[in-house]
Amino acid sequence: DAGVIQSPRHEVTEMGQEVTLRCKPISGHNSLFWYRQTMMRGLELLIYFNNNVPIDDSGMPEDRFSAKMPNASFSTLKIQPSEPRDSAVYFCASNRGTDTQYFGPGTRLTVL
């Protein structure tokens, strides 16, 4: 069974550009989580969805960040406009109910 799939694996963009990160959760999982990892702040939960509905977005840094889950097999995290301080590794994770969360390989974002 495939794990959590994220794309792209690496993204380099210039300040001010729009960035879209994509995630496909494990089939059958009904919860999806977006995390950000930086050296300074460690691993932060940005937002999570239950059955495609956003439940808690209190970790989203500011209005430049938005996330959607149009169906059970796809989610996006968008940053518009991007800034250098958004440079980080962004992880997507999924689970079923309150079971163990399984993580994707991450997207390394560099904003110049």
Place this chain on the structure above:
Amino acid sequence: AQSVAQPEDQVNVAEGNPLTVKCTYSVSGNPYLFWYVQYPNRGLQFLLKYITGDNLVKGSYGFEAEFNKSQTSFHLKKPSALVSDSALYFCAVRAPGFQKLVFGTGTRLLVSP
């Protein structure tokens, strides 16, 4: 509020020696506790979890963890370390009925040959 503390930024151990990575937690109610490992340029991989039952939990790659309710700890252990165990280890806690995992800051394990 839930919280996790990993008091050591780094743990150094020689190959073949036992290793311990420490974790303490704070949560209301009975905790759900997890250990994850992260290798360079990879995502977090699930190692083991404690939900209920036996306080000693066995997981992947020969790792185990001991739940100690009185000390609110969930230390990760392995009897004999391998160089390939060198990685970043995260402890996480979840309160019953909640979905959010709260992670510690991570402990870097370095196993020398």
